[in-house]
Amino acid sequence: MAITGGKFGERWRDICKAFGLNTLTIDPEWGDRADPEDVKSMLNEHPDIKAVFAVLSETSTGTLEPIKELGEIIKGRDNTIFVVDAISGLGACNIEVDGWSVDICVTGSQKGLMMPPGLAFVSISDKAMRFVETSKLPKYYWDFKAMLKSQAKGQTAYTPAVSLIIGLKSALDLIKQEGMDNVLARHHLLAEATREAVKAIGLELLSRYPADSVTAIKAPEGIDGETLKKQMDTKYGVKVAGGQAHLKGKIIRIAHLGYMGPFDTIAAIAALEMALNDLGYPVELGKGVKKALEIIYKGWK
Structure with a gap:
């Protein structure tokens, strides 16, 4: 399930379809947000839904989605994970990834982290890692099993953007100071x-x-x-x-x-x-x- 309501919610929908996934959508009017009850109803009607995709801050409309309420609905469903695009929201809008039962949270370096584009960040819950272990979708760069294996050795799976990582240290220092x-x-x-x-x-x-x-x-x-x-x-x-x-x-x-x-x-x-x-x-x-x-x-x- 993808929650649209803007250009970047629609991008979740398009990514899912590009991977050949059967994708249902909740489509709020642009400038409105998803009604959690609509999401709950669709999950009840389609208990085989494996993931719900949402956007924390829909940049195209300036809208804040009800991530906390959506997390409450999804957290008790063992066969469904909650995936959130926090690219423009992280660092500007509150999000409690663990407290709100967000299983996968994605962000980038170019918004609240005050940097040029080029770095992506993903957090993954234990629940989501169970999905990773059984996933049969094609993957290479974002093969989380390969990444975790390298990180356990204090390494990255591929050549990192070293200059951006140095810049990230400075950006995080500013955030920590404030x-x-x-x-x-x-x-x-x-x-x-x-x-x-x-x-x-x-x-x-x-x-x-x-x-x-x-x-x-x-x-x-x-x-x-x-x-x-x-x-x-x-x-x-x-x-x-x-x-x-x-x-x-x-x-x-x-x-x-x-x-x-x-x-x-x-x-x-x-x-x-x-x-x-x-x-x-x-x-x-x-x-x-x-x-x-x-x-x-x-x-x-």
């Missing part, structure tokens, strides 16, 4: 400041359950999201992301994850206000910035 609770609190504060700032200038969020990693904002009526994104970049030097698939031109996305501080957020809101005015959408300059400043000033430690 403290994980403070890292999550910082992401939440910057996300909350962004959300309230865009509301203050009359814009709407796309997601009903916004994540703290990225905020998806609907382009106002008459304004193309791609044009707005380009204006923020070319005139004000602030890079944001646009929409993907059918959301292209309809939203912009402002990130808060990784090496981000309060003035990154304030600059993004200021650029958004000015770009909107440039494109003929009147915004009181400083209104959103003021709201963001108030929230950050009150919550910054």
Whole structure:
């Protein structure tokens, strides 16, 4: 079973199909999240489902999925494992891999770990390792049995990306110095400041359950999201992301994850206000910035 609801949930579906797996889907509207009861019902109807695939933070819509609740549903099912894409969520949104019964958690170096892309990380539960032992699907690079055999000798199974691993040490030192609770609190504060700032200038969020990693904002009526994104970049030097698939031109996305501080957020809101005015959408300059400043000033430690 793959939970979609965005570009990266759909990618889980596509990966499963690429491996020839019979794949059922739960398909929330983009900007909404999966209803745990729908997942429970599908598992009850199809007790032979071997895995449930979900995304912690759906980057394409800025949505936080109910991973804790889904883990509660799946944990008592001995023949089903829970697999979570935490690529944009880890380090920005809370996830308790063991406590929430996540059997396989996947992330990358390029988001909350503040590094270039190139490293992938996977955690595997004892329950999932039992599946690894009996798996007949084709595998080579991600042959976990081969990897564990090498790690037991203090080695890697293949040539590692040494320069990135050295960079990872520095990134983890920064996280350790700040403290994980403070890292999550910082992401939440910057996300909350962004959300309230865009509301203050009359814009709407796309997601009903916004994540703290990225905020998806609907382009106002008459304004193309791609044009707005380009204006923020070319005139004000602030890079944001646009929409993907059918959301292209309809939203912009402002990130808060990784090496981000309060003035990154304030600059993004200021650029958004000015770009909107440039494109003929009147915004009181400083209104959103003021709201963001108030929230950050009150919550910054």
